[in-house]
């Protein structure tokens with residue numbers, strides 16, 4: 456049997472099996488039960504290296520999860536997640552991430568892999584091919600594109616829609632927004648703020664093309680003073696958002712900002728929606744493409 460060889464293909468392969476199984480048994484397709492799939496699939500397809508343990512454990516705060524071989528060397532594998540994590544969505548994403556490591560990397564990582572919270576936000580090769588692949592697998596497995604597109608359809612983009620999707624797929628709000636940013640034609644960005652500063656940010660491809668993104672490794676960047684994220688004014692309906700005049704956020708345009716606060720308001724998650732057409736679009740079309748490097752985007756930070 457030819458098995459898949461990329462994160463996307465592995466996720467699509469499993470998605471098809473899950474969909475068939477659920478249709479045959481009249482079950483809901485979502486959210487995906489990663490633990491059941493990891494056990495059943497590995498037992499059937501890799502009987503010499505099954506996943507036999509999936510558990511929460513006391514790990515240092517730094518770690519989100521791990522994929523480890525059985526200490527006896529009997530070929531079995533275990534997937535563990537940090538028991539101190541309370542968000543079900545984060546745990547689910549971590550399990551899928553570790554299953555991705557199992558399918559893609561266990562033969563080269565015989566000692567297993569331990570994954571930090573930061574690893575869960577590595578989406579490009581610069582910060583580690585292996586972690587980016589596990590995240591891509593998890594994203595495609597938990598939020599298959601066909602269903603994600605159907606759900607978004609022509610709905611207005613706001614945090615209620617993103618929360619609905621996070622519930623449907625049992626993933627964190629940030630994982631949902633990153634998924635949407637990866638497929639949308641809209642010019643948009645997520646900015647996660649922490650204690651007054653930008654912790655990390657990520658722009659959609661169309662927004663990067665107009666040159667609007669935060670570069671990784673640049674000096675610490677404070678949240679804009681006039682942003683909802685910085686003001687933390689609970690009298691404003693931050694979820695519905697505010698249309699800021701140009702100059703508040705990056706770029707020479709009005710920007711809609713929708714924000715939620717979490718973790719006792721230590722963290723802010725802002726979704727920035729820019730106008731569909733960049734200013735001076737016609738001029739730009741005749742210019743050379745904007746010099747850019749998606750790998751320079753901020754992708755560092757803990758998962759919310």
Ligand SMILES: [Zn+2]
Nearest residue numbers: 570574586589
């Ligand atoms: Zn990992």
